[in-house]
Amino acid sequence: MDIATRVWNHKWKIDPIVRSLIDTDFYKLLMCQSVHRNHPATRVTFSLINRSTHVPLARLIDEGELREQLDHIRTLSLTRGESTWMRGNTFYGVRSIFRPQFMDWLEQLRLPPYHLERVGDQYELAFEGAWPEVMLWEIPALAVIMELRSRAVLHDMGRFEIQVLYARAMTRVWEKIERLRALDSLRIADFGTRRRHSFLWQDWCVQAMQEGLGSRFIGTSNCRIAKGRDLEAIGTNAHELPMVYAALADGDAALSRAPYDVLADWHEEHEGNLRVILPDTYGTQGFLDRAPDWLAGWTGIRIDSGDPAAGAETAIAWWKARGEDPRTKLVIFSDGLDEAKIAELHARFAGRVRVSFGWGTLLTNDFRGLVEDDRLAPFSLVCKAVAAEGRPTVKLSDNPRKAMGPEAEVERYKRVFGVGDQVEREVVV
Template identity: 80%
Template sequence: MVDIATRVYNHKWKIDPIVRSLIDTDFYKLLMCQSVFRNRADTNVTFSLINRTKSIRLADLIDQGELREQLDHIRTLRLTRGESTWLRGNTFYGKRQMFRSDFMEWFESLQLPPYHLEKRDGQYELTFEGKWPEVMLWEIPALAVLMELRSRAVMGPMGKFELQVLYARAMTKLWEKVERLRAYPDLRIADFGTRRRHSFLWQDWCVQAMTEGLGRSFVGTSNCRIAKSRDLEAIGTNAHELPMVYAALARDDTELARAPYDVLSDWHDEHSGNLRIILPDTYGTKGFLNRAPDWLTKWTGIRIDSGDPAAGAETAIDWWTSRGEDPREKLVIFSDGLDEQKIIELYTQFAGRVKPSFGWGTLLTNDFRGLVPDDALAPFSLVCKAISADGQPTVKLSDNPNKAMGPADEVARYKRVFGVGEQEAMEVVV
């Protein structure tokens, strides 16, 4: 096992690459990329970095030259033969050849497109423009680079023994969480922590700890590179990006109202009925489910990613029941801002009523809260989102208005079209 503290202390080279592989990304990104490659390959999009935690002034912490070196290094990466073989030949979710030959040939020749970077008011403006399948693959590595450079900046002045103690405390903190979780042997938990991890080495350590500590309760990781190297299941389906871009491309309000369901229709065709998990909250969960076509009730389950998670699960249960489905046969994946106490609380509340599962993200792979002065390593909310498609702005409403994004006039239009009324604002921690 890597001595992480010593490895961090030895960050003295001109560049120590943070992202060393194109598959150091979330599995759902590759699944979505294949769907986009098939259905909307010529769509032009712009992605932009958004720091929701304004108190973290990234441009004051992270050297611009070092950030450019890391981003430039990512543009030199190509899919290796071993990575290609793993993607082409592995079985994912019980399906062989999840990735088609035409997509793999494209991916094997891919170089990520250029980026635009500048400083403004203590923050970095980082944008990516181009064809959707290419640009979308910048999201995860860009976030991982910025999060790890922030960690390096904070830890830079620390000595070797101070780092050893810091990581010993962080390891103890995580292991105590694992010990509390393994009191519930029927839990199903996956690592969803790539995008806002403390570092790659720390995420890899966390995954190994979960594997040993939770056994069969740990079902896999969203990180493809770690899944490959640790012989674990790669976990993931789809994200808000798809309905956001489809909606932006709608020509009128009728097409806009239909866009979230068009996404899932294309998804169903792409995967021949596999990976049938609904993400309903992009424009409000209740409205989405109320208007949903009957064929969606047959899908495997729902992922809850904003708003009150218990309320979201109750809404899903009521919907399935009203449509003649048995909620006890449905999967509910909780994935928003989870820590072990919330996981235990939700599991206790919903076990036996649905099949609860948990995607544990930032507070698995980046919980250094309370371990350094001024809490300078505490996680924060950094995202990289599609902000336009073919020149039209994207909008996200969410079940938590503090996660909403888009121009005010378009937000108002989307709320009208999707019938979104008053919403309860909740703190966005990560």
């Protein structure tokens, strides 16, 4: 693929960024099925949050073009081939993991309206409605904003300049892959959809990983790419579930149970490698200290904030204390990874646990230092559930820089979940 020519051609015609409802992360579809079953009518609001306020999105991205892209997404529905892939494929060793009732609903779905407003140099973008519907806006909304920003920077570049830019970026990715080849028993997946440079670039990075790492590359979180490249679709669950369940809880006692209620519902639906705990929404140590014994029998834990090595050591100690053999357990690292950190964590934990990596933004959007003023460097953009049935959501995280929610509610959650002083860490996209 001549990616530079394809990018150059973006300048001269309308080119939809998101062309499929399955151009999303696999865990969104898994969570959507669970939400559709357990909370189909719950009203939830999602909102765009630009943590990197130095990136003036509203000055870079034309509002009309943004609306055009979002409106196009609202025209999309599952194609017959996509529905067949979801209904009949084997995921995580389970055939037909998506129930017929859910698929019947999803095949009729069109994404609901959005609210877009310019506020200074940023955009206010929000989605409000039934939880199973609005939750599917998150990934395509992020992908559109990220790629429109990339296109804005590339717009004034000449054809040969774009060719050289992508040659340098390709070389960077390939050199990372070559360094990862030295890691025996490596298991790594692409987790880079939400903050990718573009769809074409993510697809190229996935193909490079396939060729460069062979069987050590275990799949991608992006369903469209997984389907098109005949790869495993990878993903389990995310912070969205405990954040909404907690917001819906009445009283402190119900709030303290909410993260476990999420996993009890998940336990009823899934087995094996889909039983992976994401413990950091309200503090990993407290979550594990209060966890019911049945959770220790789950397959593994995903580490997504705080010091990843400390998080893994905490998980190992918890499994040992609960009579489990950590060597049989899976630890998935997925926060702020690049090849040096992957190598460091692999060296420390391989053989002690089953180690796996979900490599995100610094796989699919590492253009740092490749254009003037670093205008293509990745930045921290999220789209989060901010309210449920009119109640604000809260996230504490193991890294207080990722915390979100009204100050009074944050303090209440810290009290209920016993979260004390935390160490701030730089948020690596």
